[in-house]
Amino acid sequence: MKRAFLLTRRRLLSSIPVLLIVVVGTFLLLEAAPGDAVDAYLLSIGGGDPALVQSLRESYGLDQSVFARLWLYTSALVRLDLGLSVVFGRPILEVILERLPNTLWLMGSATALSFGLGSALGIAAGARPGSATDRALSIGSLALYAVPSFWLGLVFSVVFAVQLRWFPTAGIETIASGKEGLSRALDIAWHLVLPVAALSFIYLALFLRMMRAGMAEAWRQDFALAARAKGLARRRIVHRHIARNALLPLVTMLGLQAASMLGGSVVIESVFAIPGFGRLAQEAVAGRDAPLLTGIIVVSAVLVIVVNLLVDIAYALLDLRVGAAEPSA
């Protein structure tokens, strides 16, 4: 427990400079993109006269210098105030909290499915490296990995939603349905099936390949030989000895994947019209909404840091050697 606490403290301290770099970097990057929030807004309303353009720039604070705005933004951020979105005209925290749950559901389910199914299939493949099952699974997973997620999403949508009508084509829940409680939860789950499948099938391959490679490696180790020499049942060797040793790198991968899935969900959210975090980021970039985009990136960075911390703790629990050598000061 002490190890976990030390690990957490060390991680939280080291995340402060990371967040600072993220904030300044995002702000400046979007600033470097040509066009500002007023340009984007004027497009949406079909233009305006010079005085309107001028008054808009003033009301958005765009008549001030980049550094004045960056200072204003970061000093407010320190007080945990994310500010007001230019695109939505609403508090950024409110906008983000509205969208975040949808993405967390999507990503959480997709991560669970790809990790669960991927490692299960990886065990099947790694139980007998080189067998027909192994070959079939390895080739199949590679093929899946090569498919772009937006295409897979569209194909799922056309086949299962438009043709077969088993699932809805888009959305996070039935619109304006007035559903509450369990029926709403089921409704959301039903809407998530296609996007989660599209998102997780791509990432599944990675876990599968990794599990399989780890197991193939473990088979060659002495303890595997010892277990066989003891006369243990093959099933028991596969599950308790080989698979367990191959699982550790997968946990690391889980943390990394959580981050890349945040990016991958942009496309899937757009295809399935899920009002999530990725789509919000897209809207923020299109509208040149620097405070909103920075807010999104900060929240994503915090998410990634937390996930990685959880992964490290899980790692420490799975492998007692981790963190044992941490300085206790």
Added chain:
Amino acid sequence: MSHISFTRRILLQSTAMLAAAAALPVRGFAQSGGRLVVAADSEPKNLNPAIVASNGVFFVASKVVEPLAEASFEGKDGLAPRLATSWEGSADGLSVTFKLREGVTWHDGKPFTSADVAFSAMNVWKPLQNLGRLVFANLEAVDTPDEHTAVFKFSKPTPFQLIRNALPAVTAVVAKHIYENSADIAADPANAKLTGTGPFKFAEHKPGEYYRLEKNEAYWGEGQPKLDEIVYRVLPDRAAAAGALEADEIQLAAFSQVPLADLDRISKVDGIKVYSTGYEGLTYQLVVEINHRRKELADLKVRQAIAHAVDKDFVVKTIFLGYAKPATGIVPQNAPEFYDPDVPTYAFDVAKANALLDEAGYPKGAYGNRFSLKLLPAPYFAETKQFGDYLRQALAAIGIDAQIANNDSAAHIKAVYTDHDFDLAVAPPVFRGDPAISTTILVKSGTPDGVPFSNQGGYANPTLDALIDKANQTVDVAARTELFNEFQKLVAEDLPLINVAEWGFITVARTSVKNVSNNPRWAVSNWADTELES
């Protein structure tokens, strides 16, 4: 040992849960009797049509907040009465009198009166609205002799023709009692939860998901509205709208949300109909913007050569798949009041274009190149991007090497309208019923940098400017129309820009939706007579 089984259980549970979700019984997409679900591709930041006169806002807001008059196929001067029952301009152009509809109430039950119109005009349209600032620039006061008469007083002669043509877009009336104590009307929270007099009441907006409007039982139109509810479902992906229509999850997609390339296939699906009408009042124009600061492009012969190099029929057939018309000039054919076909035209003629360039003193050099240009196609429409690719090839045929620069929307606007960092640009301006509203600004000189959809190509023609100024003060309808005929000729002659094609959007609807596209601004009108057959 317990660690691994713990992980496995979690793993099995999570997969099982997802599998269970997948196996849920298939349910039908039953619609309640009168709910029309339509696709929306954007959620405007400010939904108040009195402040933001744009199609994105009108698409939702026009059902809630009504203008004084709406465009019509049959009505006199192409108008049908809404909140005003009649309108008349004085001979001196200094006043316009509106008789207002009686017995109309706001959605909160308060009566609608001339005070609301006066407040909207003086406090919202004139100071705040993107188009109203121009149309009502000289509006001095609105007199209200009685509750149902509003007299607009102008400080300078203002053409009644312009006011009349602008009525559908710029006169959405908002309630005085809601905004009169507002410190900042443009940022008032009431803009997100509209109150109007329209056939539908604003019910809710779930950001990223939908808008819901519900029937206004107290609407002034007899037996209207027909629908109980309209739900705008936010579908940002274009392919998604077509799929949702086929699956009957939505019943209507307007503004070409179903891509042109899908129309042929989807029109063959049972129960789906494609409408190419209902946008006559919202004509979009495909235009090549020219930077006259480039010495080659400042030469009229070069501009004529470029005009001759473009095969407009090919553009209409291949890029717009027939859902467009070749343009002859800066005023579209859908504006019969102003359209003049008798202007210089530029037939597709590569040999002539090459000859003109030779004459202009730009002979073909190495690899047949005369000179290079930077081409910026506007990224807002698939068609403008595709035309950019076409134009590059068309220019190559006459020895001009066009380098395409791809930007996203905000970057394109900055590059063209602020930085002037382009030689040629492809733009889709809109004709809004009168050339003075958003068309003359495309060629008139003197607009400061940074104003999108204006002449930022450095073109200045004193004769043309004088003509535009004169038309802005000419009250007599026939004389003003004549001035705009001259204006069209001059533009076609001098080519400050090149008009290639003009198009309206496409609506795709289930056949169960009745009374679709029955006026020239249908998608942005009030849908009071729209019906849903079950």
